Amino acid sequence: MIPTPEQMLSCIRMCQTLSNFYLDIHLFRYDQQRKEIYIIAGDTINLIIDAQGNWEFDNEP
Numbered sequence: 001m002i003p004t005p006e007q008m009l010s011c012i013r014m015c016q017t018l019s020n021f022y023l024d025i026h027l028f029r030y031d032q033q034r035k036e037i038y039i040i041a042g043d044t045i046n047l048i049i050d051a052q053g054n055w056e057f058d059n060e061p
Contacts, residue, residue, distance in 0.1 A: 001032045006053030011037050014047060014055055 023042040046058040
C-alpha cells in the first residue's frame with residue numbers, strides 16, 4: 001500500500017511549510033493499517049494526514 005496522491009501532495013506542502021519555518025522533521029511515517037501519514041516536527045508539532053489529504057494536529061500526549 002502507498003499513500004494516495006492527495007495525501008502525498010498535502011505531505012509535500014506540510015513538509016515545505018515546516019521547512020520554511022526552519023523546523024526539523026524528526027519523524028515521517030506512513031501507517032498502512034490506518035492509512036495515515038504521521039509527522040513529528042520541531043519540539044511540539046505532531047501532524048496526521050488522512051487519505052483525502054486533510055491534515056490535523058495530533059494533540060495526544
